[in-house]
Amino acid sequence: MRSVLLKEIGLLAMEDIPVPEPGPGQVLLRVSRCALCRTDAKMWSQGQRDLILPRVLGHEICGIREGTDERFVVWPGEACGRCVQCVGRAENLCEEMKILGFNRDGGLAEKVLVPESSLISVPAALADDAACLAEPLACAFNALEQANLSAGHTLLILGGGAVGLLIALAAKTAGACPFIVEISPEKLSKSEAFRNRLDIRAGASCDYGSFDVAVNACSADDTLLAGISRLKSSGCFCFFSGFTGEKPFPVKALNEIHYRQLRVVGAYGCTRAQMARSLPVLDEFQKEVRLLIEQEIRLGETAQGLSTVLAGEVLKIVVNMEA
Amino acid sequence: MRSVLLKEIGLLAMEDIPVPEPGPGQVLLRVSRCALCRTDAKMWSQGQRDLILPRVLGHEICGIREGTDERFVVWPGEACGRCVQCVGRAENLCEEMKILGFNRDGGLAEKVLVPESSLISVPAALADDAACLAEPLACAFNALEQANLSAGHTLLILGGGAVGLLIALAAKTAGACPFIVEISPEKLSKSEAFRNRLDIRAGASCDYGSFDVAVNACSADDTLLAGISRLKSSGCFCFFSGFTGEKPFPVKALNEIHYRQLRVVGAYGCTRAQMARSLPVLDEFQKEVRLLIEQEIRLGETAQGLSTVLAGEVLKIVVNMEA
Numbered sequence: 001m002r003s004v005l006l007k008e009i010g011l012l013a014m015e016d017i018p019v020p021e022p023g024p025g026q027v028l029l030r031v032s033r034c035a036l037c038r039t040d041a042k043m044w045s046q047g048q049r050d051l052i053l054p055r056v057l058g059h060e061i062c063g064i065r066e067g068t069d070e071r072f073v074v075w076p077g078e079a080c081g082r083c084v085q086c087v088g089r090a091e092n093l094c095e096e097m098k099i100l101g102f103n104r105d106g107g108l109a110e111k112v113l114v115p116e117s118s119l120i121s122v123p124a125a126l127a128d129d130a131a132c133l134a135e136p137l138a139c140a141f142n143a144l145e146q147a148n149l150s151a152g153h154t155l156l157i158l159g160g161g162a163v164g165l166l167i168a169l170a171a172k173t174a175g176a177c178p179f180i181v182e183i184s185p186e187k188l189s190k191s192e193a194f195r196n197r198l199d200i201r202a203g204a205s206c207d208y209g210s211f212d213v214a215v216n217a218c219s220a221d222d223t224l225l226a227g228i229s230r231l232k233s234s235g236c237f238c239f240f241s242g243f244t245g246e247k248p249f250p251v252k253a254l255n256e257i258h259y260r261q262l263r264v265v266g267a268y269g270c271t272r273a274q275m276a277r278s279l280p281v282l283d284e285f286q287k288e289v290r291l292l293i294e295q296e297i298r299l300g301e302t303a304q305g306l307s308t309v310l311a312g313e314v315l316k317i318v319v320n321m322e323a
Numbered sequence: 324m325r326s327v328l329l330k331e332i333g334l335l336a337m338e339d340i341p342v343p344e345p346g347p348g349q350v351l352l353r354v355s356r357c358a359l360c361r362t363d364a365k366m367w368s369q370g371q372r373d374l375i376l377p378r379v380l381g382h383e384i385c386g387i388r389e390g391t392d393e394r395f396v397v398w399p400g401e402a403c404g405r406c407v408q409c410v411g412r413a414e415n416l417c418e419e420m421k422i423l424g425f426n427r428d429g430g431l432a433e434k435v436l437v438p439e440s441s442l443i444s445v446p447a448a449l450a451d452d453a454a455c456l457a458e459p460l461a462c463a464f465n466a467l468e469q470a471n472l473s474a475g476h477t478l479l480i481l482g483g484g485a486v487g488l489l490i491a492l493a494a495k496t497a498g499a500c501p502f503i504v505e506i507s508p509e510k511l512s513k514s515e516a517f518r519n520r521l522d523i524r525a526g527a528s529c530d531y532g533s534f535d536v537a538v539n540a541c542s543a544d545d546t547l548l549a550g551i552s553r554l555k556s557s558g559c560f561c562f563f564s565g566f567t568g569e570k571p572f573p574v575k576a577l578n579e580i581h582y583r584q585l586r587v588v589g590a591y592g593c594t595r596a597q598m599a600r601s602l603p604v605l606d607e608f609q610k611e612v613r614l615l616i617e618q619e620i621r622l623g624e625t626a627q628g629l630s631t632v633l634a635g636e637v638l639k640i641v642v643n644m645e646a
Contacts, residue, residue, distance in 0.1 A: 233416040248571030
């Protein structure tokens with residue numbers, strides 16, 4: 001079957017690989033759509049903590065169960081179900097975690113092998129391309145859950161790409177008041193229709209008082225200081241995107257956390273429960289979330305697509321495996 | 324009246340100052356005991372964010388209401404009661420906070436003026452010197468509350484001075500399992516009796532697996548990295564003591580917070596409710612907490628006492644105003 005294989009850091013190839021054989025508890029899914037994520041692009045350009053090579057990339061998957069017409073999205077994790085994290089309802093932190101597109105072959109191929117327990121049914125009226133956004137939207141829900149975001153809270157989102165916009169959508173459904181800071185006028189203009197329909201405020205900067213919660217939806221390491229300085233006392237910074245910068249951090253700036261009883265909470269991935277919650281939201285706001293999908297491409301165009309994602313020139317690209 | 328006055332950073336003086344006049348809602352307290360805190364010593368040597376000079380130091384106070392024989396400890400805060408923090412039950416973060424010994428005159432004097440609402444009655448069987456520890460023990464309760472420490476949690480305490488030991492006591496009362504790391508053999512030996520009576524484990528290092536919660540009970544900035552690296556995924560580092568170091572912090576080390584969904588929470592001061600909770604604990608463990616009080620000194624010996632505290636050579640010193 002055709003696949004997009006990351007053979008080594010920097011080397012992406014279209015390769016024919018054997019169709020995998022399902023073992024016990026596994027099912028074969030015919031991939032219908034797979035959305036590209038900035039993490040896919042970063043794995044290609046610089047690697048990632050959980051990446052094992054060679055690897056078929058892709059973890060935002062919608063597909064059809066082989067031999068049926070049932071549509072599913074896929075929780076990209078494979079958790080042991082027994083460790084303290086799994087038992088503690090944080091299966092995304094499983095001590096033996098395997099992730100599709102990271103250390104298991106992912107969805108940028110004609111077919112993908114997944115644990116049956118990772119399948120989540122897609123509502124009938126939800127199109128495959130929008131359904132792919134269940135995974136990133138679930139990650140947004142996870143971030144807001146870690147931060148204890150509640151109705152009436154003000155939320156500062158640092159970064160106005162697809163992820164920042166999905167965090168804003170998740171915040172709106174929680175009754176919170178998001179404000180997106182995005183320094184690129186081009187990106188702001190790309191998201192204008194989405195933001196207007198959902199009544200989400202945004203700007204190149206923000207003088208809008210102080211916030212209950214701030215979240216970084218980009219990897220610039222100065223977002224931590226920027227976020228912390230804009231929090232109310234006892235506010236929370238959610239560390240959603242890993243930092244790629246090299247600048248050392250001034251220790252004394254961290255003292256703000258002490259003096260003002262701030263919280264800094266990490267968020268990484270999502271759980272099945274969070275993915276299940278994201279599907280009705282995508283169904284409800286299907287028109288809006290489809291505004292985020294700027295390009296639908298073929299599998300053979302993936303490398304070009306990932307370059308565009310890496311350059312931050314596009315909100316969301318979905319690979320159409322049926323095209 | 325006699326007082327210990329910090330006139331400028333580095334300049335501490337015994338001075339006769341006028342007895343303050345109570346205004347509406349205020350009462351005059353005859354100070355019976357005032358314990359010395361490392362923060363008092365740091366204010367003298369290097370200042371502090373909330374310090375306004377000149378200032379009578381001292382915020383761990385037990386006293387008698389003028390004209391009565393009623394004994395009280397004093398919540399050192401003076402909160403507005405109206406701001407978003409006060410209404411949100413975090414009066415220690417009040418936007419207009421004034422603190423005894425920081426920006427109001429404190430307890431290292433014959434008398435101290437306090438808001439009547441800050442008085443908390445001392446149980447009959449609790450001695451004045453032990454009662455002074457209500458404030459630092461309440462700060463320990465606050466730290467563990469911010470960190471959501473629960474029964475069965477393992478807790479790494481970085482620093483085995485008086486504060487680290489009080490945090491361990493608070494953790495024991497919560498049903499948690501504290502382990503103190505203290506690199507100084509002298510300090511470990513000083514606290515041996517206290518630790519043995521309360522069955523608190525301690526050592527110069529700790530290979531005891533990973534922890535649910537870690538807390539820094541000393542101002543060394545490397546405790547953040549040390550604490551984070553010893554946490555279970557989704558564990559919590561409580562930032563209890565402000566950092567005094569100057570070493571910049573490696574940004575990438577912070578990525579652990581992201582990948583493992585760790586939490587870093589600040590703790591600063593305490594609330595009246597936490598002080599009220601600390602008194603029955605001091606009453607119950609009076610024999611043990613009095614083991615922490617290594618010296619009882621007179622007011623005129625305060626400068627020498629603070630030097631000893633700053634050098635970390637003593638667990639706890641209490642100034643006896645009646646001596």
